[in-house]
Amino acid sequence: MQNLALNNRRLLIAGASSGIGRACAILAAKQGATCVLTARRLEALEETRAMMERPETHLCVPADLSDAESIHPLMETAVQGGLLDGIVYATGVSPLIPVSALTPEDIELTFQTNLFSFMEIVQLYSKRKFGKPGGSLVAISSTASERSWTTGSLYCGSKGGMDAAIRVIALELAAKKIRANAILPGFTDTPMVEKTRCAIGEDKFTKQLPRIQPLGIVRPEFIAETACFLLSDAAAQISGVTFPVDGGVLS
Amino acid sequence: MIMTKEEALELFAEVVDCEVTELKDETVLDDLEGWDSVSKLGFIAMSRRAGKKISSDQLRGFTTVADVVAALAD
Numbered sequence: 001m002q003n004l005a006l007n008n009r010r011l012l013i014a015g016a017s018s019g020i021g022r023a024c025a026i027l028a029a030k031q032g033a034t035c036v037l038t039a040r041r042l043e044a045l046e047e048t049r050a051m052m053e054r055p056e057t058h059l060c061v062p063a064d065l066s067d068a069e070s071i072h073p074l075m076e077t078a079v080q081g082g083l084l085d086g087i088v089y090a091t092g093v094s095p096l097i098p099v100s101a102l103t104p105e106d107i108e109l110t111f112q113t114n115l116f117s118f119m120e121i122v123q124l125y126s127k128r129k130f131g132k133p134g135g136s137l138v139a140i141s142s143t144a145s146e147r148s149w150t151t152g153s154l155y156c157g158s159k160g161g162m163d164a165a166i167r168v169i170a171l172e173l174a175a176k177k178i179r180a181n182a183i184l185p186g187f188t189d190t191p192m193v194e195k196t197r198c199a200i201g202e203d204k205f206t207k208q209l210p211r212i213q214p215l216g217i218v219r220p221e222f223i224a225e226t227a228c229f230l231l232s233d234a235a236a237q238i239s240g241v242t243f244p245v246d247g248g249v250l251s
Numbered sequence: 252m253i254m255t256k257e258e259a260l261e262l263f264a265e266v267v268d269c270e271v272t273e274l275k276d277e278t279v280l281d282d283l284e285g286w287d288s289v290s291k292l293g294f295i296a297m298s299r300r301a302g303k304k305i306s307s308d309q310l311r312g313f314t315t316v317a318d319v320v321a322a323l324a325d
Contacts, residue, residue, distance in 0.1 A: 127268050172289055 003234035007032035017044035019190030021090030023220035114158035170240030186246030215247035252302030
């Protein structure tokens with residue numbers, strides 16, 4: 001399908017240092033896109049870049065998205081090589097903390113990284129100084145937005161917020177033909193889920209997973225496939241959608 | 252809060268997502284691509300933040316950029 005090509009697209013990939021963000025960057029480059037990669041750790045971003053096709057065409061811009069002040073400079077740098085045709089927001093933290101043990105700092109960090117910084121990036125992307133008409137925004141949400149996980153109140157809450165916001169963003173940006181969608185990954189084989197596996201216990205996790213996620217653990221490459229589809233012209237009529245790629249967990 | 256004509260134009264350019272240089276006194280608001288129901292709400296929000304309370308009724312009365320500047324600038 002020619003419509004899946006991402007040639008001459010300039011994309012910002014937030015969270016490109018590992019996991020889903022890295023997989024999205026690699027596949028997007030394969031499809032012809034030029035990427036601006038951002039995350040906290042420059043070395044990890046450079047590792048991602050080395051795994052991508054045409055590494056010299058992509059840009060690494062380290063930024064801490066838990067810090068609201070970092071967003072404007074990040075976006076200014078990102079558009080130096082040209083306006084953005086799309087964004088993949090794959091940055092996130094998933095602390096597992098019972099509500100009874102929450103601190104204001106925990107709440108602030110999770111919502112800032114997972115939701116507030118996302119909204120600030122969208123605010124800038126909506127301006128013609130940063131975002132080209134006809135673009136595509138892909139937010140990496142989670143099945144956690146639709147299911148409850150004990151000790152996941154912050155994660156679930158922030159992802160629920162992301163899903164609801166995406167629907168409004170889709171409505172408002174439609175005038176510029178900018179589409180906005182969210183992908184809801186199930187348990188995916190990434191460093192973030194690795195932490196959860198350690199917390200629960202590897203044996204317990206491996207035993208329980210098939211019961212709740214019949215197709216087994218999701219490979220990040222399949223999240224990237226869906227993200228690249230949503231970024232492409234093949235998805236030109238898709239906006240405001242929350243798209244599970246979840247190994248069957250929501251069923 | 253004191254607002255100059257320049258500041259009023261900058262605020263309005265931000266709301267309709269265009270360059271300040273595109274806004275002349277006689278520019279008709281309905282001719283601006285970025286002036287729609289959504290940006291009208293954005294205008295009220297941004298004006299309030301700048302210390303200017305503009306009502307929807309007032310807004311309905313605006314025809315040109317000059318009207319906007321007159322309502323915002325001191």
